[in-house]
């Protein structure tokens with residue numbers, strides 16, 4: 288299962304593949320791996336890979352020897368992002384995380400439970416013991432963190448932390464922060480984290496400040512911080528050419544630049 292596809296139904300890759308292109312999805316610089324070149328080889332492959340979202344583009348230089356001339360062909364293939372259905376709870380979380388890095392707009396339509404699972408997996412990667420509360424009856428806390436780790440606000444803490452995850456189309460209001468404070472008090476949490484796909488209104492910031500004053504600090508993660516968190520915990524999809532080749536073998540390559548023909552004297 289991959290969020291990427293390639294082949295005839297995709298747009299043609301561009302000649303940018305002959306250089307080191309930026310990822311067309313998340314615009315990160317790419318890492319390039321080359322195929323091993325044996326002496327006398329007529330084919331050389333280079334694959335550019337994005338370590339953030341997992342995009343790749345392959346450029347192949349192929350030499351064909353004729354009787355009185357030699358032709359060099361420039362061919363390519365590149366991955367295109369599938370439309371992932373983020374209301375499908377069976378999507379592997381690793382793929383959901385890469386998909387959100389490639390297309391962060393997807394945060395607006397992701398199933399709320401899938402977002403909770405995504406946030407839980409990010410905190411797990413940061414060293415926390417993580418428990419997802421039951422979806423229908425969460426008492427205002429969606430994810431419980433035990434142990435110690437980063438809160439994603441640059442602060443490392445210990446204890447039992449209640450996380451509220453809110454896929455929202457509107458900025459978070461003070462009332463929603465106060466509701467989390469109530470849940471923290473009731474559930475005997477040491478502190479809270481509020482994660483949203485939106486931003487916090489100034490009233491919400493003040494409500495978080497008041498919660499801290501009464502002994503229940505709440506850390507606020509808005510959309511840009513959520514993206515940073517996904518990036519911080521993302522792992523490079525490929526580490527070598529062979530690694531890439533093990534899961535990708537594009538047979539349909541398109542011409543990405545006109546052939547070079549050299550006549551023998």
Ligand SMILES: [Zn+2]
Pocket residue numbers: 310311312313314315337338339340341342389
């Ligand atoms: Zn990318």
